[in-house]
Amino acid sequence: MPAARTGGVSPVSTGGVSTVRTGGVSPVRMGGVSLRVSSRAVLVSAACVLVACVVSVFAIGGGDYPLSFGEVVNALFGRADPSTDFIVNQLRLPRTVTALAVGAALGLAGALFQSLSRNPLGSPDLLGFTQGSSAGVLVATVLLGGSSLGLAVGAVAGGVATGVVIVLLVGRSGAHGQRLVLVGVGVAAILTGVNGYLLTKAQITDAARAVLWLTGSLDGSDWKQAVPVLVMLAIAVAVTVACGRATRTLEMGDEAARALGVPVDRVRGLLLAVAVLLASLAAAAAGPVSFVALTAPQLARRLTRASGPNALPAACLGAALLAAADLAGQRLVPGHQLPVGVVTGLLGGGYLIWLLSTERKAGRL
Numbered sequence: 001m002p003a004a005r006t007g008g009v010s011p012v013s014t015g016g017v018s019t020v021r022t023g024g025v026s027p028v029r030m031g032g033v034s035l036r037v038s039s040r041a042v043l044v045s046a047a048c049v050l051v052a053c054v055v056s057v058f059a060i061g062g063g064d065y066p067l068s069f070g071e072v073v074n075a076l077f078g079r080a081d082p083s084t085d086f087i088v089n090q091l092r093l094p095r096t097v098t099a100l101a102v103g104a105a106l107g108l109a110g111a112l113f114q115s116l117s118r119n120p121l122g123s124p125d126l127l128g129f130t131q132g133s134s135a136g137v138l139v140a141t142v143l144l145g146g147s148s149l150g151l152a153v154g155a156v157a158g159g160v161a162t163g164v165v166i167v168l169l170v171g172r173s174g175a176h177g178q179r180l181v182l183v184g185v186g187v188a189a190i191l192t193g194v195n196g197y198l199l200t201k202a203q204i205t206d207a208a209r210a211v212l213w214l215t216g217s218l219d220g221s222d223w224k225q226a227v228p229v230l231v232m233l234a235i236a237v238a239v240t241v242a243c244g245r246a247t248r249t250l251e252m253g254d255e256a257a258r259a260l261g262v263p264v265d266r267v268r269g270l271l272l273a274v275a276v277l278l279a280s281l282a283a284a285a286a287g288p289v290s291f292v293a294l295t296a297p298q299l300a301r302r303l304t305r306a307s308g309p310n311a312l313p314a315a316c317l318g319a320a321l322l323a324a325a326d327l328a329g330q331r332l333v334p335g336h337q338l339p340v341g342v343v344t345g346l347l348g349g350g351y352l353i354w355l356l357s358t359e360r361k362a363g364r365l
Contacts, residue, residue, distance in 0.1 A: 041312065067087070097223075112274065115247055116275075119180070135162075137151050291347070
């Protein structure tokens with residue numbers, strides 16, 4: 001049958017991939033998977049990736065042995081002398097890659113939480129998942145002496161356990177809207193008290209190490225922290241792409257989604273599991289870095305001016321935000337490095353106040 005052209009809609013077929021362009025949005029179908037590609041979202045994502053790369057090069061060039069932008073780029077492409085290559089690729093690159101991976105994981109996790117809860121306050125920082133990871137780390141510190149492996153396992157186990165508890169409390173039909181947020185805030189408050197108690201029971205050296213982790217820090221990060229987050233990111237992107245249409249439909253409400261044939265409980269459970277694992281592994285790698293998961297999806301939505309979770313722009317923007325926060329932490333106070341969690345907390349706290357004020361004026365709070 002010949003392709004039809006109606007108004008601004010233009011079907012295009014290339015091999016096994018077909019696209020239909022409508023304005024700035026191009027649905028792409030590959031086999032059984034349908035993607036909805038917005039040209040503005042692609043441009044925003046590309047701009048965020050460019051900013052993240054440039055900021056990362058400046059961050060790698062800082063430190064006790066400063067390097068110019070060109071020297072860092074040459075080292076990354078294998079064109080530097082051995083000493084510069086060692087400093088860039090062995091000492092500083094793992095920290096930068098960890099920052100980018102953690103920022104992207106938090107941005108994507110925040111986008112999924114906010115989309116599923118249909119609430120701009122849906123974030124692991126506010127829903128208790130970050131506090132759950134912190135509780136897991138403190139339990140590991142008290143019981144296991146605070147080994148690196150124990151901290152990572154404790155962060156993931158604490159985040160997952162908190163997710164299970166919250167899902168059980170909100171019930172099958174409550175994993176969206178105000179109920180999820182209120183339950184999450186309550187769980188976060190309880191866990192904050194538990195964490196304070198656990199700190200008093202730890203040995204002084206273990207407690208000091210735990211406090212550094214609780215501020216959110218990239219100090220000492222290497223490939224062991226970055227690789228698990230990168231692997232989970234790849235899995236999460238694949239799941240998010242496969243569930244793209246269902247995720248957008250869920251934002252219309254459960255009844256509308258079921259009427260359109262979406263298995264609501266299965267899709268929501270899968271995406272919640274992915275979001276919880278992303279947030280937990282990010283916490284295991286860099287500590288409970290605050291507000292990136294809250295801020296990145298909202299800024300991405302405003303930049304793209306598109307509905308839906310905006311998963312790719314949120315992930316790219318999260319990477320850029322955390323890379324910029326790490327650079328700011330290295331340069332703001334000469335002679336001292338601020339933990340990245342302190343910088344994101346200062347910036348994100350102001351953003352949260354603005355967001356709450358906006359939501360209240362709009363009558364949504």
